[in-house]
Amino acid sequence: MSESPPGGACPDPAGTVGAFLCRAGQHLRAAAIENPRLEARLLLAEAMGVEQGALLGSPRRPVPPEPAARFAAMLRRRLAHEPMAFILGHQGFWTLDLEVSPDTLIPRADSETVVEAALASLPVPAARVLDLGTGTGCLLLAVLSERPDAFGVGVDLSPAAAALAGRNARRNGLGGRAAFLAGDWAGALAGRFDLVLSNPPYILRESVPGLMPEVALHEPHRALDGGEDGLEAYRRIVAALPDLLTPHGCAVLELGQGQREAVSLLAGSAQLAIRGCRADLNGIERALILGRQ
Known part of the structure; x- marks a missing residue:
């Protein structure tokens, strides 16, 4: 300089x-x-x-x-072009202050649409909540902060991310109602949940290098790369949902721009019902709400 x-x-x-x-x-x-x-x-x-x-x-x-x-x-x-959140070491999301690191995506305001949809859809007060690809834990912890009777589990492929999410739970006074583990989506889980959340990787693989440098050079590609068509993670998650949801449970999945139709077709193939879709503040269809048929 x-x-x-x-x-x-x-x-x-x-x-x-x-x-x-x-x-x-x-x-x-x-x-x-x-x-x-x-x-x-x-x-x-x-x-x-x-x-x-x-x-x-x-x-x-x-x-x-x-x-x-x-x-x-x-x-x-x-x-x-290192992201400001990584330099400061924390990022605000919903009403929470979250530790961030290069092991996870930085929570974004668009994802608060998923929290809003989840809180509006959560069927019971004393709910069991699952967050697949939890990252910082932002989605799960935001829901738990609004539902004091709920308990949640967050899963991330990265052990470092799962550990960071655990620290965020304790940082925000939610450590007694959240557990985090490293795993490959729902592969290590048994039991059913009233609410399943996920913000999966959904960027087309060929598009990742062309993202703004703060993202392409500093945030983890495994949390961005959605495969050749951007739908790789959705296929895994949607296929698992019938065995994860309670009879009246629901799932809320974050979408990339223009992905509603494709993910809805995947959900229909898995015998899931489309209960709605909520747009973010920019008018982008961002949170797809699914349930059992």
């Missing part, structure tokens, strides 16, 4: 909050990072151990050497 970023001189004295934010914002803008000023403020607040609001009205506040060094290291990572 050069000492003279593009965009002109910064008005605040060197070594102050304003100067750090100005220079960092210029570097981030030059690297085609969206919202460069906001991201600079997030990084500097983290480096200094303060809330963002503490920086807004204090442009001439000095930045001590140790926070300045932390900020420079974090900024270099962001300029290399």
Whole structure:
């Protein structure tokens, strides 16, 4: 990182909050990072151990050497298009604060549509919930946070992801109602569940390298790659659902854009009923709701 970023001189004295934010914002803008000023403020607040609001009205506040060094290291990572959530080490989802790492996908706001559909569809209060491909545990933990009588199991192929989801359960006071294990989808499970959740890999394999660099270079490809047609994981999950669901249970699957029809056909072939589909805030059909016929 050069000492003279593009965009002109910064008005605040060197070594102050304003100067750090100005220079960092210029570097981030030059690297085609969206919202460069906001991201600079997030990084500097983290480096200094303060809330963002503490920086807004204090442009001439000095930045001590140790926070300045932390900020420079974090900024270099962001300029290399490492996701902000990985740099900060956590991400908000629903009402939760979740630890994240390169072992898992970063929870996204679109997936909250799955939580909304699940809460509207969950048939009984004291429910058993299963989350297949749990990652950070975000879907399962969000549902459990709203249903205090429910208990959940999360499964992920990655032992590191399953361990991280367990930490997130404890982090959010849900450790007593959630269990996480490493496994290949539902292969190691017995018993039935009132609700099955999943945000499976659904990106076409050939499209993964062309995703934005924050995703293609840093998030785990096993959690993105849906096979040649993007439906590989859905085939596995849908085939297992008749043996996983209680008689009045339901499943809510996250969809990629334009996948409703294809996944619905798979569900019909497995003798499952389509109970509805919920769109996200961008109008994309995002959460497919299935049940037993």
